[in-house]
Amino acid sequence: MTRRVRLWVLLAGGAGLAALLVAACLDLPHFGGDRHPYGDRAVHASLARQTANTVSSVNFDQRAFDTLGEMTILFSAVLGCVMLLRQTRDEQRARPEPAEVALPVRRYALVVLPVALLSGLYVIAHGQLSPGGGFQGGVVAATALHLLYLGADYAALERIRPIGAYEVADALAASGYLVMGIAGLIGGTAFLANTLLPYGTFNTLSSGGTVPLLNAAIGMEVASAVVVLLARFLDQAVEIEEESGT
Numbered sequence: 614m615t616r617r618v619r620l621w622v623l624l625a626g627g628a629g630l631a632a633l634l635v636a637a638c639l640d641l642p643h644f645g646g647d648r649h650p651y652g653d654r655a656v657h658a659s660l661a662r663q664t665a666n667t668v669s670s671v672n673f674d675q676r677a678f679d680t681l682g683e684m685t686i687l688f689s690a691v692l693g694c695v696m697l698l699r700q701t702r703d704e705q706r707a708r709p710e711p712a713e714v715a716l717p718v719r720r721y722a723l724v725v726l727p728v729a730l731l732s733g734l735y736v737i738a739h740g741q742l743s744p745g746g747g748f749q750g751g752v753v754a755a756t757a758l759h760l761l762y763l764g765a766d767y768a769a770l771e772r773i774r775p776i777g778a779y780e781v782a783d784a785l786a787a788s789g790y791l792v793m794g795i796a797g798l799i800g801g802t803a804f805l806a807n808t809l810l811p812y813g814t815f816n817t818l819s820s821g822g823t824v825p826l827l828n829a830a831i832g833m834e835v836a837s838a839v840v841v842l843l844a845r846f847l848d849q850a851v852e853i854e855e856e857s858g859t
Contacts, residue, residue, distance in 0.1 A: 751835025
């Protein structure tokens, strides 16, 4: 393809995108109102499906397909980092040196670790009821594990986060999200449609239909992805060295 043809393709695509943006902007609601039609519809749909947290209803029900795209972006980013930060032929693993951490910081890290981990799991489990959810809780749970690096040492952290297991968990969580979407198609509705399970009783853990399951899948995927991502950076910072030792 010549440069001239590529330029015409770019211009055609840009013109089409500009037309769509203009059409979307012309149909936006008026500014300055005290109520927003999209907000009213989102809240109504959330209440109709027994989901107390409207944000989770939007993320895992009304626009669950968009959330799939966000999860795929994170999955792809972690996969790219794993490929870029892998040990190369001119690198070797050195014995990690113990980190110099003040004793009060170590004690504080060990005390906070179980609290932070439980807080992350709580945020994931209650995503359909209160602010938070899989994205936020997954990050909290993953970073909580790394307090062991401050509270103990790098070897202790390695023992509680076998990278292979977290990589498998990341893939399983992403696949589980897709499987629930495909189940909607098999059931005769739409991809990721919230019609597979009963909506349950409002403001309980079992409410929201498939929202809690999709939220849990996202929490598992985010937590596993962050653990794998931080592990690769820590490997580069603590263990992997060039063969020359520089």
